[in-house]
Amino acid sequence: MCLTCGCGSDEVLIRGRKPLNKPKAPVNFKLHRIESKVAEDTQRIVKLEQDILHKNDLHAQRNRALFEQHGMLALNLVSSPGSGKTTLLVSTLQALQGRYPLAVIEGDQQTEQDADRIRATGVSAVQINTGKGCHLDAQMVERALPEMPIPEGGMLFIENVGNLVCPAGFDLGEFAKVVVLSVTEGEDKPLKYPDMFRAANLMLLNKCDLLPYLSFDVALAESYARRVNPDIRIIRLSAASGEGMDDWLSWLEQQRPNAN
Amino acid sequence: MHEMSLAQNVREIIEQAALDQGFTQVKTVWLEIGRLSCVEQEAMRFCFGAAMQGSVAEAAQLEIIDTPGRGLCRNCGHEAEIENVYDTCPQCGSYGLQLVAGDAMRVKELEVE
Numbered sequence: 001m002c003l004t005c006g007c008g009s010d011e012v013l014i015r016g017r018k019p020l021n022k023p024k025a026p027v028n029f030k031l032h033r034i035e036s037k038v039a040e041d042t043q044r045i046v047k048l049e050q051d052i053l054h055k056n057d058l059h060a061q062r063n064r065a066l067f068e069q070h071g072m073l074a075l076n077l078v079s080s081p082g083s084g085k086t087t088l089l090v091s092t093l094q095a096l097q098g099r100y101p102l103a104v105i106e107g108d109q110q111t112e113q114d115a116d117r118i119r120a121t122g123v124s125a126v127q128i129n130t131g132k133g134c135h136l137d138a139q140m141v142e143r144a145l146p147e148m149p150i151p152e153g154g155m156l157f158i159e160n161v162g163n164l165v166c167p168a169g170f171d172l173g174e175f176a177k178v179v180v181l182s183v184t185e186g187e188d189k190p191l192k193y194p195d196m197f198r199a200a201n202l203m204l205l206n207k208c209d210l211l212p213y214l215s216f217d218v219a220l221a222e223s224y225a226r227r228v229n230p231d232i233r234i235i236r237l238s239a240a241s242g243e244g245m246d247d248w249l250s251w252l253e254q255q256r257p258n259a260n
Numbered sequence: 261m262h263e264m265s266l267a268q269n270v271r272e273i274i275e276q277a278a279l280d281q282g283f284t285q286v287k288t289v290w291l292e293i294g295r296l297s298c299v300e301q302e303a304m305r306f307c308f309g310a311a312m313q314g315s316v317a318e319a320a321q322l323e324i325i326d327t328p329g330r331g332l333c334r335n336c337g338h339e340a341e342i343e344n345v346y347d348t349c350p351q352c353g354s355y356g357l358q359l360v361a362g363d364a365m366r367v368k369e370l371e372v373e
Contacts, residue, residue: 042373043287043371043372043373044283044371044372044373045369045370045371045372046277046281046283046369046370046371046372047368047369048273048277048366048367048368048369048370049366049367049368049369050273050366050367051364051365051366052266052269052270052273052291052365052366052367053266053269053365054269054273055269055272056269133265134262135262135265137265165262165298166262166298168298169262169297169298170262191346194344194345194346195298195345198345224346226355226356227346227355227356228345228346229356230334230355230356231356
């Protein structure tokens with residue numbers, strides 16, 4: 001069984017442009033300084049004080065260093081299933097293509113359908129299938145990176161598994177988490193799933209073209225998000241109609257490492 | 261259920277410690293799980309048993325040290341125990357408490373032989 005993501009390691013599939021690499025050997029990480037005291041002759045207490053996510057965080061640091069080295073803006077897109085992440089991503093890539101080098105890592109439990117939708121735009125995409133796993137972790141992203149051309153000085157979008165719970169705790173090395181909430185969901189999602197909205201720097205309120213047909217209270221949803229995370233930036237948009245897309249594209253350009 | 265991944269990480273930490281420290285059996289594992297961490301304690305108990313199968317901690321008892329959340333008000337500077345990350349400051353009523361404790365997930369110590 002995979003010691004990082006909890007699923008069988010054979011179940012995690014990374015489908016890029018090159019043949020699959022075999023999973024790398026587990027990295028042997030040093031433990032923190034360990035102090036022991038002898039309780040009895042054979043029994044003793046071993047003090048560890050080690051963060052459970054320590055190993056993930058080490059892989060995330062390596063990813064982050066690589067992103068910085070190549071001057072890339074790496075973003076981790078998170079949401080519940082069906083919020084319109086992939087449609088939004090396709091529209092975003094179409095708008096940015098030709099201006100910056102772009103690449104995408106797609107996370108889903110099964111199928112390569114999302115990566116195929118991305119590749120249809122002409123942008124490179126690597127699909128990670130997590131099998132039974134409910135989130136991407138930093139090691140999966142690290143394994144996916146050699147499978148794609150590095151978007152030097154450009155942008156890497158990592159579309160996480162559709163899940164508002166599990167991906168919140170796993171740093172992938174991204175510059176920021178972007179949470180997508182669609183107006184066909186409940187306004188109270190930020191309160192029901194506070195960890196995710198607290199971890200995100202930006203909330204995209206998607207499918208706003210449908211607002212005339214719904215009873216969704218935008219102000220209420222935004223107030224809930226700010227209650228959980230007072231610093232969260234919010235952009236209302238619709239990937240389908242294009243409204244608000246300029247604000248999102250401007251935000252992206254402002255976050256680039258060499259942007260002023 | 262990300263608790264399974266986390267329980268697998270706990271197993272890996274314990275097995276590395278067993279190699280470094282030369283113990284062959286773990287009797288008790290103390291985990292610190294903050295009430296505002298992204299871990300559901302009951303799910304962790306369930307996954308812990310499954311994840312430790314076949315390891316040096318297969319028969320280990322799990323003790324969870326449950327630490328309460330504490331928030332620091334960015335408006336008035338008051339620090340208080342909180343139940344949720346979106347609680348208001350009990351002194352001035354503002355939102356946006358900065359979490360100062362209660363989100364840790366740590367393997368604290370092991371009783372081994």
